[in-house]
Structure formats: C-alpha cells, structure tokens
Amino acid sequence: MQGYNVLMIFSPDMEQLLLCKRRKDxxxxxxxxxxxxxxxxxxxIEAAYRELAEETGITREHLILHHVxxxxxxxQHCYVEVYAGRLKRExxxxxxxxxLYWSDLTxxxxxxxxxAGEGNIGHMIEQVKMNRSLFLKD
Incomplete structure (x- = not known):
C-alpha cells in the first residue's frame, strides 16, 4: 500500500494556510x-519534513509538525498521513x-x-480549528 502525506502549514497567527495551485493531474x-x-x-514524519522542504523550502527549524x-x-491501495504546523515566524x-500562495481561512x-480532495481539505482544517490551542503552544 503506497503512503502519501499532506501538510497544513499555517502562518504564525494561524490566520492563513499555505496552498498550492496544481499544475498537473x-x-x-x-x-x-x-x-x-x-x-x-x-x-x-520524516517524509513530511522532507516533502515540505522540497516543495516549499520550509524546514523543521521553522515549525513543529503534528500528526493530525x-x-x-x-x-486505491493507499493511505494519506495528515500533518499540520504553525510557522514560528514569517x-x-x-x-x-x-x-504556492497563502490563503485566508475564510x-x-x-x-x-x-x-482538491473531495472536501477533505475542509474537514482537515476544521479539525485543526477545533484544536487550535495545541498549535498556539508551539
């Protein structure tokens, strides 16, 4: 079974989310x-930090990822691990x-x-919002 990850990267104030506009199917x-x-x-978790650095230049020095x-x-014989983190600084x-672009959470x-994701992105964001205080501790 093939594994994938998706990463919710939030701005320091937790008001914006890093997204990408897909260039391919x-x-x-x-x-x-x-x-x-x-x-x-x-x-x-190592794959999550690796993919984050490869796709965005953001490294583990900039945030702590939490397995959500x-x-x-x-x-489809695959699974997706979902991680989220709040940047320590811009x-x-x-x-x-x-x-890549930053989107507000409205x-x-x-x-x-x-x-993308048949509504899963909305679901994942709502899970983080319900546990916002965890991310504000980082």
Missing part, C-alpha cells in the same frame, strides 16, 4: 495542500513544483470546484 488547476509520497522504509489524522483508501515559501474549503 490529478486536480490540475485546483488548490491543494503541499505533500507527496512516503518512500518505502521512510518514517511518515490518517485516511486509508482501500480501493517565512518565504518557494518551490518549483506548483504555484474560504469555503469544501468547494470542490476550487479545492
């Missing part, structure tokens, strides 16, 4: 969270794979015409 043209594959034998939840897709995110992240 699946979800070409839609906004998505950053993330990628977990390599065989790689710990999920997992999704297992038995029909950081310039830069990457070549997809266009968006309707359940809108499948704008966001």
């Amino acid at each position: 699946p979800y070409k043209g839609l906004s998505n969270l950053v993330g990628g594959k977990i390599e065989p034998g790689e710990a999920g 939840m997992d999704f297992t897709y038995y029909l 950081v310039e995110a830069a990457g070549d794979e997809n266009e 968006q309707d992240f359940f809108d499948m015409t704008l966001f």
Whole structure:
C-alpha cells in the first residue's frame, strides 16, 4: 500500500494556510495542500519534513509538525498521513513544483470546484480549528 502525506502549514497567527495551485493531474488547476509520497522504509514524519522542504523550502527549524489524522483508501491501495504546523515566524515559501500562495481561512474549503480532495481539505482544517490551542503552544 503506497503512503502519501499532506501538510497544513499555517502562518504564525494561524490566520492563513499555505496552498498550492496544481499544475498537473490529478486536480490540475485546483488548490491543494503541499505533500507527496512516503518512500518505502521512510518514517511518515520524516517524509513530511522532507516533502515540505522540497516543495516549499520550509524546514523543521521553522515549525513543529503534528500528526493530525490518517485516511486509508482501500480501493486505491493507499493511505494519506495528515500533518499540520504553525510557522514560528514569517517565512518565504518557494518551490518549483506548483504555484504556492497563502490563503485566508475564510474560504469555503469544501468547494470542490476550487479545492482538491473531495472536501477533505475542509474537514482537515476544521479539525485543526477545533484544536487550535495545541498549535498556539508551539
């Protein structure tokens, strides 16, 4: 079963979320969270920090990632580990794979015409909002 991760990276004030505009399928043209594959034998948290650095230039020096939840897709033979973290300070995110941008949290992240993941992004964000105090401690 192939593993993947998605990363919710929040601004220091927890008012904005780092997103990318997909340049290729699946979800070409839609906004998505950053993330990628977990390599065989790689710990999920290590894969999360690796993908974050590769796609955005943000490293473990800039934030602490928390393992929030997992999704297992038995029909597609894969699982997704979900991580979230709040930046300790403003950081310039830069990457070549997809266009990166900061979105405020007033968006309707359940809108499948704008966001990838069949509504999962909205669900994940709501889980973080319900546990916001955990992230403010970092």
